[in-house]
Amino acid sequence: MRIVVCVKQIIDPELPASQFRIDAESKRQRANGHPLVISPYDENALEVALTLKEKTGGTVAVVSAGEPSAISALRKGLAMGADEAALISDPALDGSDAFGLAAALARGIQKLGTPDLVLCGCESGDWADRTVGPILAEALNIPCVSFVAQVEAQDGRLRMRRVVEEGYEIWEGAPPLLLTILSHESNVPRYPKVKDIMTASRRSIPTWSAADLGVEAGDIGKAAMRTEVQQLTLPSRESRCELLDGEPAQQVATLITKLRERKAI
Numbered sequence: 001m002r003i004v005v006c007v008k009q010i011i012d013p014e015l016p017a018s019q020f021r022i023d024a025e026s027k028r029q030r031a032n033g034h035p036l037v038i039s040p041y042d043e044n045a046l047e048v049a050l051t052l053k054e055k056t057g058g059t060v061a062v063v064s065a066g067e068p069s070a071i072s073a074l075r076k077g078l079a080m081g082a083d084e085a086a087l088i089s090d091p092a093l094d095g096s097d098a099f100g101l102a103a104a105l106a107r108g109i110q111k112l113g114t115p116d117l118v119l120c121g122c123e124s125g126d127w128a129d130r131t132v133g134p135i136l137a138e139a140l141n142i143p144c145v146s147f148v149a150q151v152e153a154q155d156g157r158l159r160m161r162r163v164v165e166e167g168y169e170i171w172e173g174a175p176p177l178l179l180t181i182l183s184h185e186s187n188v189p190r191y192p193k194v195k196d197i198m199t200a201s202r203r204s205i206p207t208w209s210a211a212d213l214g215v216e217a218g219d220i221g222k223a224a225m226r227t228e229v230q231q232l233t234l235p236s237r238e239s240r241c242e243l244l245d246g247e248p249a250q251q252v253a254t255l256i257t258k259l260r261e262r263k264a265i
């Protein structure tokens with residue numbers, strides 16, 4: 001099976017909230033030299049792909065669209081066990097929404113060869129739009145199953161456990177398919193070995209521009225924008241501290257009254 005995993009590089013979501021900064025003009029998070037990582041669910045998706053490859057054979061490729069820095073996310077994918085990687089990077093992508101990104105990713109995936117399975121995270125760790133996967137499936141003209149926690153290959157078909165509000169559903173389908181992957185005990189990302197990190201650091205990874213992929217200027221960037229971020233603000237935080245007078249028993253009584261007034265108890 002030929003599997004392609006879409007990986008997005010994001011600013012480490014473990015960053016303390018106090019260091020989170022917004023660029024008012026671009027309405028995006030400021031990188032500020034913070035550590036960059038693979039979006040968490042994308043690592044789960046890569047683990048699913050590598051496990052399927054180990055059981056059924058085939059190849060795994062990782063593809064990312066973004067800044068040249070995303071090469072390091074792709075190298076981690078290679079170190080974990082992917083066979084191939086490609087970066088789509090072009091200033092023409094600036095201003096892209098999920099439709100623009102999906103148009104570029106679809107062309108990149110097709111350039112890697114016709115896939116049997118495309119895996120995305122169920123949502124990115126920064127914007128969490130949950131849109132790229134389904135829109136990409138549409139662009140590739142293949143069915144999409146979202147919020148998949150477990151995947152098994154059986155006789156050329158895939159059996160998927162899909163999480164829904166009331167529990168889970170079991171789906172079956174034949175490739176080609178696009179799945180969006182949730183974290184699950186069966187897809188905890190493996191740690192790459194030092195030897196594989198070293199090997200991956202020496203691999204050359206192609207960087208494709210929009211022109212390399214034959215993407216039309218009107219399909220990406222601002223020209224293709226169908227959704228727009230109107231406003232991006234940090235939540236305002238208020239903290240007030242009130243010291244209670246009196247003996248401990250009186251303080252407790254006052255505290256209970258105040259909590260009741262605020263309907264906290």
Ligand SMILES: Cc1cc2nc3c(=O)[nH]c(=O)nc-3n(C[C@H](O)[C@H](O)[C@H](O)COP(=O)(O)OP(=O)(O)OC[C@H]3O[C@@H](n4cnc5c(N)ncnc54)[C@H](O)[C@@H]3O)c2cc1C
Nearest residue numbers: 006008065095097098120121123124127128129130131132
């Ligand atoms: C080059 C670039 C320029 C951008 N410019 C702007 C801008 O000007 N204004 C603005 O508001 N937003 C911009 N964005 C952000 C973009 O609009 C959002 O990333 C997009 O709407 C998708 O939302 P999401 O990241 O929440 O993805 P989701 O839909 O939550 O992502 C789901 C999954 O899709 C896959 N995926 C998502 N993004 C990528 C990627 N880049 N590469 C590979 N796989 C991916 C991953 O598997 C991910 O887990 C830009 C993004 C990029 C990469």
